[in-house]
Amino acid sequence: MTPEPRVLEALTPQECMRLLQEHPAQVGRLAISGPPPMIFPVNYAIDGQDIVFRTAPGTKLDAALKDSVVAFEVDDVSAEWASGWSVLVRGGPGEVTDPDEIRRLSRLNLYPWAAGAKDHFVKISNAIISGRRFVER
Amino acid sequence: MTPEPRVLEALTPQECMRLLQEHPAQVGRLAISGPPPMIFPVNYAIDGQDIVFRTAPGTKLDAALKDSVVAFEVDDVSAEWASGWSVLVRGGPGEVTDPDEIRRLSRLNLYPWAAGAKDHFVKISNAIISGRRFVER
Numbered sequence: 001m002t003p004e005p006r007v008l009e010a011l012t013p014q015e016c017m018r019l020l021q022e023h024p025a026q027v028g029r030l031a032i033s034g035p036p037p038m039i040f041p042v043n044y045a046i047d048g049q050d051i052v053f054r055t056a057p058g059t060k061l062d063a064a065l066k067d068s069v070v071a072f073e074v075d076d077v078s079a080e081w082a083s084g085w086s087v088l089v090r091g092g093p094g095e096v097t098d099p100d101e102i103r104r105l106s107r108l109n110l111y112p113w114a115a116g117a118k119d120h121f122v123k124i125s126n127a128i129i130s131g132r133r134f135v136e137r
Numbered sequence: 138m139t140p141e142p143r144v145l146e147a148l149t150p151q152e153c154m155r156l157l158q159e160h161p162a163q164v165g166r167l168a169i170s171g172p173p174p175m176i177f178p179v180n181y182a183i184d185g186q187d188i189v190f191r192t193a194p195g196t197k198l199d200a201a202l203k204d205s206v207v208a209f210e211v212d213d214v215s216a217e218w219a220s221g222w223s224v225l226v227r228g229g230p231g232e233v234t235d236p237d238e239i240r241r242l243s244r245l246n247l248y249p250w251a252a253g254a255k256d257h258f259v260k261i262s263n264a265i266i267s268g269r270r271f272v273e274r
Contacts, residue, residue: 031168039210073176081248
């Protein structure tokens with residue numbers, strides 16, 4: 001059996017932001033170039049136009065965030081791959097250090113990838129956002 | 138509200154392979170170092186110890202597979218982030234060119250990321266496989 005090929009349609013940045021905001025599980029994947037390249041699932045939130053997530057100091061994810069540019073992706077694909085979308089966010093990660101901002105972000109339901117006494121809040125700001133929707137033709 | 142931190146437990150390579158084989162949606166994410174770094178959702182299959190997926194010529198995914206090492210990740214995270222796992226596969230992608238092998242792989246229900254008249258079958262062979270399970274403590 002050969003499945004039907006899919007057609008990719010570009011999404012506007014506005015559609016991408018809406019999909020990121022409405023995604024129910026709020027899980028995305030963060031890729032680090034390395035070497036070695038790595039991918040981590042992270043629980044994210046949207047703060048204005050920025051992606052926010054938490055890391056624990058001393059973890060591989062924390063170490064990997066020394067990268068100047070990371071890729072972060074959120075998708076939703078149907079089980080039969082008949083439809084779906086993928087949004088890609090690329091930008092430089094930066095730790096949030098302002099105490100007021102940390103206090104504000106602490107009220108978001110953000111789950112860190114691993115346990116850690118003092119979590120870091122990391123933001124991807126000024127990111128390039130692109131996305132694709134795919135449909136059966 | 139501050140969610141409970143999670144503890145990460147390493148998975149054995151055998152557990153990782155079992156999780157990759159049993160994952161119902163058979164969707165994973167492939168990361169390309171770039172620059173620029175990219176992440177694509179791909180529909181995969183397991184062939185022996187190798188990861189197999191399809192790409193269409195001329196797509197960004199096809200172009201990106203010139204990388205010597207790629208990261209491929211499959212995960213399952215509960216909506217409340219109370220439990221979950223993530224398996225990471227790292228290796229060099231290679232196009233399958235043997236006609237018999239292409240014929241055999243064509244019988245797998247593999248959906249390409251984008252439409253293309255002549256799909257490529259790509260394998261990640263001799264990969265390093267690692268994984269983590271996270272649990273609330």
